Amino acid sequence: MARKDRPIGAIARAGYARAAGLIPMMLFLVVFFIGPLLVNFSQSFAGPGTMFREYRRIFTDGYYLLVIFQTVLLGCAVTIGCLVLGYPLGMAIARASGRLKAALMFAVVAPLLVNVVVRSFGWMVILGNQGVVNWIGSALGLAPLELMYTWWGITIALVHVLLPFMALSIASVLEGIDPRLEEAAKVLGANAFNALRLVLLPLSFEGIVTGSILVFTATVGSFVTIMLLGNASTMVLPLLIYQQLTVVSDWAFAAAMGTTLLVLVATLLWVQARFMRPGWRQARTV
Amino acid sequence: MAAGAHGVSRGLLAYSIGIVVFLAAPIVIVVGVAFTSADFVSFPPTGVSLRWFKRVISDPEFLGPLWNSAKLGVTSTFVSLALAVPAALALVRHRFRLGAAIQAFMLSPLSLPTIILAVGLLFFVARIGLAGTFLALVAGHAVITVPYVLRTVLAVYSGVNREVEEAATVLGAGPFRAFWHITLPLIMPGVLAGAIFSFLLSFDEVPVALLLSAPDTTTLPVSILSYLVYNYDPAVAAVSALQVAVIFVLLLVLERTFGLQRVMFTSSNK
């Protein structure tokens, strides 16, 4: 674009001011994120034995690799669950107004206000063998579902608490979409489904990506829900880290696991940023 | 006509009601437990009583931390907004050569389990002389929440038509006025979503608050957790029920005074 090569005075100055907007956050993260990260990173080499011993323990043991895989898989499952349930909810929130909007936002935010342990006990009442789900199921003549201490129960509980991150991310982006675009599509003959597919989804893509990133990373870092609603067969990396920091008191090993998870997820985030640049401002035509 | 006010279709409304039932289910149980008259957690509650609410409201073990959590949540949210909003604007405007890497770096706190971050922070702040300070707590929480704000503002801002801002600048508005009057209203949905996430995350956060707290800066989730280690009674359910009630009242008040089509989320593209 010609304008970029020859900036006009005021716009250029405004541009530099905005570029400098990066600096406070970068500085802050360098001090308060990289600092603790380096503390952990150096600890991961400080264990007894050779320098890479803790990392070797992780990467040469099928068990730990399996746990990493399970952690990522859980992240994907919860993200997909939140996406499927959260997109329509985001649409509803964006389109609603007044009391309905307030009610939906309250409902979506309320799970986060209940302490995680208490919330988990609530799920035990619902998902347990004599719980609400099975009570309804038996009334309908269905066989009892084993939901407690399984990946299913954990996924349901995590989707429940992380839904606001998906729904509100999508709602905030949908809010900015001119409703006339959708109306125009309908006038031109698109049915509701095509209007969604060809107009809304591409325009709200950034919201979907945001919600997915936030839900995935939150899932991959959580352990209390998994500790209470799962058992030894549903192990994830953060729970292993917690064990190492408390019962075993092996900071080196915990730090190695934390660093591994960080590198893994940060790489995924980088790939996402690299290949999905913002800028899909146009709706696709058929 | 406010954006999106062409209303919620019947299908969408039915779906929303279903989702609300799903979201409310465990909470209904928690609230039910909180009203029990028994000494122990039981659902359905064996009798109805306000005794647990009375106990919790008068207990400094919960009241002080509640105030600390609110203070911490508000402060760390403001700090996150101050740091992340300018950064998000900069990232969208300028196609930095290392844009993807910068974004990945700024989002990387999301990838580090907070429990490991907390341990690192504990030793790091001790080394720089901020051990046990409120500042360290705010910084710790801001590290966690800043990526959320960055991401939500980024998502909204990348869909915004920037020619309006450039027009304002050409017409003589300084960068600050252009931001306040043009950009900010346009990105308000993202800012608000980020602020909500930031506050909720800070209010519910445990590992950093656990390790960085001093006796007078204990937060509510931390005091709930230490209570739960040795006490199994409905007090904690009552605390949670109260938290939900407070937000309910808050949203009701907001709706009454501002009418939520204007405060929450609305971008003024009309």
Place this chain on the structure above:
Amino acid sequence: MKRIANVTAVAALCAMTLSGPLAFGATDKPDKIVVTAFGGVWAESVKKNYASCFEKKTGVKVEVVTGESAEWLNKIRANPDHSPIDVVTLSELDSLRAGREGLLSKMTTSEVPNLAQVPAQFHVPWGDLGVSSTYGPMGIMYNSEKISDPPKSWKDLIDGIAAGKYGKKVAWPSGTYAWGPPFIWFIAQQYGGDVNVAFDKLKAMKPYVVKFWETPVDALNLFATKQVDILAYWDGRSYAFINKGNPWAKFYIPEPNGMTSLVLFSKVKSAPPIAWEYINCVLSPEAQVGNAEMIRYPGTNKTVAYPADLKKDFTPFERVVVPPYDQIIEKIPSWVERWNKEMR
């Protein structure tokens, strides 16, 4: 404008918090000491029995901090010269770790006269760097309406569970619970001391265990909601549950004895000498009785006489065994790893 206001606010916060008092001089009387306690009724007991005793004797205020052992250990480790905590209550393992890292002060009867009244098993294994105020063995709590002939010994219990005698209505501490590894040691003791046998027994029990619990509250929840009929559980907490209107629940220590948990009080090295008086208060007869009345765990001071209604719930010293933590501590990483891998 928002940003300038924020920066000012943050700067003001910095100024306020950094100007607060950080450390006391070693020779003057400090204006307060900081002690730790577990949450809820424990903290109440600490304030009522220990803190008031200390405040009366010395005129120095006591600030009680609630939380958990691992958290306190890390806070002390991060600030060895200006510890935010003066008297800390660590778990048996954390106390050993803190001692080995040189974070604690050794106590003798000149600083803590009441130490002489405490049997050796409650302080000598920690090199007198910590002393336990109470002890509480793990025993069996069961639903007497469902189980009429509870097992006589630990061996009977474990073999019975593995044979399916109680159905799938059992809860058991996880090997990754804070007292999980010592309990694995204890199980091994019932079968001659071989830890491999203990793991075999645990695997045999697994089909009948609803949950290997990581926190005691989880276990109690399962028992109180009748999802579990029999479980290994701590005595003080069991009696607290029973006495709160649950006479259908019963508790006892099977043969030969019960593994105890201890709460080790230590003075942190950088704390002022006046803190010793707090530990002395903790071990004093009045405080021991007061504490026992509130949290229903017996004290370690052997000269204390308890009222009859308390005494009936207390296990005598002889029926309690303290696991050899200094030997177990090296094995914990491998036992935890074995648990994770073999019990899933």
